[in-house]
Amino acid sequence: MSPLLSIQNLQVDFGGHGAPFRALHGLSLDVTRGRTLALVGESGSGKSVTAQAILRILPRAATISGGRILFDTGRGATDIAALPPDGPEMRAIRGAGIAMIFQEPMTCLSPLHTIGDQVGEALRIHANASRAEADARAKDAFARVGFPDPERALHTYPFELSGGLRQRAMIAMALILKPALLVADEPTTALDVTTQAQILALLTRLQDETGMAILLITHDLGVVANVAHDVAVLYRGRLVEAGPRDTVMRKPGHAYLKALLHAVPRFDMAPGERLTPIRPAKAVIQPARKPVAIDSPILRVAGVSKTFTLRSGRFGGPPRVVRAVSDVSLDLAPGTTLGLVGESGSGKTTVSKMVMRALTPDSGRVLFNDGSGPRDIHALAGADLFAYRRAVQFVFQDPYASLDPRMTVRQILTEPMEIHGIGTRERRARAEALMAMVGLEAGALGRYPHAFSGGQRQRIGIARALALDPKVLVLDEPVSALDVSVQAQILNLLKDLQAALGLSYLIVSHNLAVIDYMADTIAVMCRGRIVGQAPKAALFRNPVHPYTRALLAAVPDPSLDHPLDFSAITGDHSDPVRWPEPYRLAPDEAGHMVEIEPGYFVRQGAADARRAA
Amino acid sequence: MIAVLRRVLTMAVTLLVISALVFAIIKLPPGDFLTNRIMELRSMGEAASVAKAELLIRQYGLDRPVTEQYLIWVGLMPGPAGFSGLLQGDWGWSFEYDRPVSEVVGDALWLTLVVNLAALVFVHLVAIPIAIYSATHRHTAGDAIVTVLGYVGLAVPGFLLALILLFYANIWFGLSIGGLYDASFTGKPWDWPKIKSLVAHLAVPTLVIGLGGTAAMIRRMRANLLDELAKPYTVTARAKGMPPLRALLKYPFRMSLNPFVADIGNLLPHLVSGSVLVSLVLSLPTVGPLLLDALKSQDQFMAGFILMFVALLTLVGMLISDLVLVWLDPRIRMGAR
Numbered sequence: 001m002s003p004l005l006s007i008q009n010l011q012v013d014f015g016g017h018g019a020p021f022r023a024l025h026g027l028s029l030d031v032t033r034g035r036t037l038a039l040v041g042e043s044g045s046g047k048s049v050t051a052q053a054i055l056r057i058l059p060r061a062a063t064i065s066g067g068r069i070l071f072d073t074g075r076g077a078t079d080i081a082a083l084p085p086d087g088p089e090m091r092a093i094r095g096a097g098i099a100m101i102f103q104e105p106m107t108c109l110s111p112l113h114t115i116g117d118q119v120g121e122a123l124r125i126h127a128n129a130s131r132a133e134a135d136a137r138a139k140d141a142f143a144r145v146g147f148p149d150p151e152r153a154l155h156t157y158p159f160e161l162s163g164g165l166r167q168r169a170m171i172a173m174a175l176i177l178k179p180a181l182l183v184a185d186e187p188t189t190a191l192d193v194t195t196q197a198q199i200l201a202l203l204t205r206l207q208d209e210t211g212m213a214i215l216l217i218t219h220d221l222g223v224v225a226n227v228a229h230d231v232a233v234l235y236r237g238r239l240v241e242a243g244p245r246d247t248v249m250r251k252p253g254h255a256y257l258k259a260l261l262h263a264v265p266r267f268d269m270a271p272g273e274r275l276t277p278i279r280p281a282k283a284v285i286q287p288a289r290k291p292v293a294i295d296s297p298i299l300r301v302a303g304v305s306k307t308f309t310l311r312s313g314r315f316g317g318p319p320r321v322v323r324a325v326s327d328v329s330l331d332l333a334p335g336t337t338l339g340l341v342g343e344s345g346s347g348k349t350t351v352s353k354m355v356m357r358a359l360t361p362d363s364g365r366v367l368f369n370d371g372s373g374p375r376d377i378h379a380l381a382g383a384d385l386f387a388y389r390r391a392v393q394f395v396f397q398d399p400y401a402s403l404d405p406r407m408t409v410r411q412i413l414t415e416p417m418e419i420h421g422i423g424t425r426e427r428r429a430r431a432e433a434l435m436a437m438v439g440l441e442a443g444a445l446g447r448y449p450h451a452f453s454g455g456q457r458q459r460i461g462i463a464r465a466l467a468l469d470p471k472v473l474v475l476d477e478p479v480s481a482l483d484v485s486v487q488a489q490i491l492n493l494l495k496d497l498q499a500a501l502g503l504s505y506l507i508v509s510h511n512l513a514v515i516d517y518m519a520d521t522i523a524v525m526c527r528g529r530i531v532g533q534a535p536k537a538a539l540f541r542n543p544v545h546p547y548t549r550a551l552l553a554a555v556p557d558p559s560l561d562h563p564l565d566f567s568a569i570t571g572d573h574s575d576p577v578r579w580p581e582p583y584r585l586a587p588d589e590a591g592h593m594v595e596i597e598p599g600y601f602v603r604q605g606a607a608d609a610r611r612a613a
Numbered sequence: 614m615i616a617v618l619r620r621v622l623t624m625a626v627t628l629l630v631i632s633a634l635v636f637a638i639i640k641l642p643p644g645d646f647l648t649n650r651i652m653e654l655r656s657m658g659e660a661a662s663v664a665k666a667e668l669l670i671r672q673y674g675l676d677r678p679v680t681e682q683y684l685i686w687v688g689l690m691p692g693p694a695g696f697s698g699l700l701q702g703d704w705g706w707s708f709e710y711d712r713p714v715s716e717v718v719g720d721a722l723w724l725t726l727v728v729n730l731a732a733l734v735f736v737h738l739v740a741i742p743i744a745i746y747s748a749t750h751r752h753t754a755g756d757a758i759v760t761v762l763g764y765v766g767l768a769v770p771g772f773l774l775a776l777i778l779l780f781y782a783n784i785w786f787g788l789s790i791g792g793l794y795d796a797s798f799t800g801k802p803w804d805w806p807k808i809k810s811l812v813a814h815l816a817v818p819t820l821v822i823g824l825g826g827t828a829a830m831i832r833r834m835r836a837n838l839l840d841e842l843a844k845p846y847t848v849t850a851r852a853k854g855m856p857p858l859r860a861l862l863k864y865p866f867r868m869s870l871n872p873f874v875a876d877i878g879n880l881l882p883h884l885v886s887g888s889v890l891v892s893l894v895l896s897l898p899t900v901g902p903l904l905l906d907a908l909k910s911q912d913q914f915m916a917g918f919i920l921m922f923v924a925l926l927t928l929v930g931m932l933i934s935d936l937v938l939v940w941l942d943p944r945i946r947m948g949a950r
Binding site for chain 1: 844845846848849850851852853854855856857863864867868941942943944947
């Protein structure tokens with residue numbers, strides 16, 4: 001049987017204002033009916049360009065300068081590459097024959113139209129359906145992708161939905177006309193692991209039901225190992241490897257796929273094993289004077305709670321109160337790393353903001369001890385507060401948004417020192433030392449952030465955090481906005497800096513593998529509470545709490561021997577009422593922490609106490 | 614609904630505060646129309662006229678303290694003729710025209726609205742299609758031409774264009790394009806021929822007043838649209854196979870409307886004050902020139918009324934724009950971020 005989609009010798013060129021360059025150098029691929037082809041590569045490898053070329057939605061500056069894209073429409077093969085991009089034939093293929101889902105479900109849906117309208121739209125365009133017909137079909141589509149209340153979904157706006165439901169709405173929109181090919185461009189990258197597993201399960205189920213082909217674009221080899229039938233690896237616009245999944249992944253002949261496999265944190269890494277970055281960077285770190293060794297924690301979060309009052313939805317309703325953080329206690333020992341894991345909305349970022357004193361807790365204290373005894377940071381004022389600001393620094397998630405585009409790197413690095421009154425000459429010398437520490441050339445100090453790649457920008461962000469010689473760094477998802485190829489560099493850099501400077505890290509992430517690689521102690525948060533807290537080895541060896549288990553079970557593993565159990569991922573894992581005894585918590589019940597082995601605490605409900613009484 | 618009522622209530626309070634400010638500012642320069650007039654008449658020795666002016670002073674309570682004068686004007690305090698102020702619908706007496714303000718302003722008020730609403734409709738009808746063309750054909754010859762014309766339109770002052778049109782219309786076509794209807798209809802009741810004359814005369818003022826706004830709107834709309842065209846949901850719409858124009862109107866265009874709707878509050882008062890110069894040049898019987906005269910001659914009730922009218926238009930405009938935004942944008946309606 002002929003393939004559904006056959007890309008032959010495809011060549012795409014970018015012209016326009018910048019220097020012209022070739023994004024695809026004669027790519028040839030086949031997508032077969034009923035199978036999933038994973039297109040793997042780092043950013044800039046040409047995988048998204050391939051997807052855009054198939055749908056002919058390339059940016060204006062790009063042109064298809066050679067090759068063919070043959071798509072079997074059912075009435076013979078059409079060369080998509082030869083059609084005018086906005087002509088009627090191409091429009092008829094889009095949506096009806098080939099549909100696409102994107103990475104960021106929020107920005108891909110219009111906030112001004114209900115999802116019912118947006119999902120039914122393809123039907124009204126291609127099948128000339130009436131509004132009522134479109135609504136009825138959209139309702140079916142919502143039911144198929146797992147909306148709890150399809151009728152209500154018709155009248156729901158995207159901003160009323162969680163990330164997972166938004167992506168389900170996107171899938172419903174793509175699949176309403178039962179296209180033969182679904183192009184999915186990083187469909188789960190912006191989602192929590194548990195939501196990712198549910199979406200992957202959904203895509204697999206829908207493929208079984210409809211027999212559609214999926215072209216899955218991803219950089220996550222764990223996702224590839226779990227859902228792909230075939231794999232194609234792209235590197236700089238060229239196909240470097242292709243074939244059935246097992247052949248490619250068991251014997252990664254090409255050095256590049258092997259390098260990709262070793263550049264991301266995995267759970268089966270040997271203790272002390274380092275990640276191997278694809279492109280190693282050299283950092284020169286001057287070991288600083290080690291901080292005075294103290295036994296007590298440098299940072300102690302003692303029973304903090306925080307609620308937010310939200311304006312009610314419609315006019316005139318009572319305001320809603322949301323408990324973001326309830327009675328959270330954490331200890332950060334000097335020179336170690338504390339990892340805080342949880343899904344989005346679990347309250348982990350709120351905790352990090354209270355540590356930074358960007359938010360004030362409603363109750364509880366945050367104690368900082370630099371050797372002179374613990375002091376409540378929310379009671380600090382004047383010079384003491386100024387000193388605290390210097391001791392605790394923040395590294396942001398998004399290196400694109402967190403650097404001022406109108407400041408040179410030198411200005412970015414010296415501004416904190418200027419604020420804290422460090423002399424001009426010392427500032428200059430320090431800026432150069434900081435650049436060496438994060439593995440960048442001192443010559444680049446005069447350049448602006450836009451001249452740097454994402455990974456380099458994150459290094460600049462780290463250098464800025466280090467400018468004042470802090471004792472504690474708060475790292476909020478430090479690599480989740482970065483390409484796979486540079487995550488290893490940044491994580492290794494952070495580890496080296498910690499070893500040389502004796503820093504203490506509080507790292508917040510939803511990525512369990514990253515936390516596993518970085519942290520000494522891990523706290524798992526769910527709905528504003530800590531449900532498990534343990535030394536790393538103990539937590540991963542014996543994940544007793546149902547929520548921790550669900551998080552771990554949802555991480556797709558790149559090795560083919562540990563496939564995800566999609567049936568185990570139900571979406572109930574974050575509801576304390578549905579946890580099995582003794583972990584079950586009644587609504588509003590706080591439960592209590594029980595030490596199950598030395599240093600390993602788990603939250604349990606009061607069921608035992610109730611039974612005893 | 615409760616929110617709308619609350620808005621209307623705050624509007625009333627705001628209006629009251631504005632009225633106090635307006636009155637204070639009008640009263641700020643020393644003297645008023647009548648005292649100036651009396652001095653003038655005395656110097657000419659016209660005793661009879663002086664007596665009449667003094668009667669007016671008493672009649673309008675201008676001999677009372679300023680605060681009382683204010684309260685009488687607003688209608689919160691009984692004046693010489695009982696409660697008779699803005700609240701009761703008595704807009705006061707124009708000393709300069711020696712007629713009630715309502716009579717002087719009457720036609721001018723709604724003619725102003727007609728002229729400027731025509732200009733507003735013109736601006737949107739012309740600017741939106743051009744902006745859409747310009748945004749979707751970025752960096753083409755058409756876009757460049759539109760952009761240059763837009764800058765010319767922005768740079769040419771309205772009154773200058775009015776003068777030029779006035780001059781050439783007369784030379785080439787022998788037309789007098791001043792006024793809003795043929796001179797022969799002045800003071801006549803509004804019958805069908807007069808209305809036809811009005812419509813015919815509207816074209817030039819509409820073009821002149823609207824030109825600057827059109828150019829500005831093209832620039833802003835184009836910039837807004839370009840931002841929205843780069844958003845992923847526009848790509849999603851294309852990926853669904855929507856025809857380009859339909860996709861454009863449904864998604865990016867709708868998104869780019871918000872700032873314009875938010876602008877309605879500023880546009881309405883601009884209707885009155887924005888076209889004063891053009892109205893003078895084209896001798897349009899609108900409120901603008903009246904306001905200018907009233908302020909110059911300290912004709913206080915006249916000036917006060919027109920300023921209050923502008924303030925009311927501003928507040929009503931803001932209410933309308935807020936209500937339209939709530940209707941147009943579910944994020945505002947549901948209090949989302």
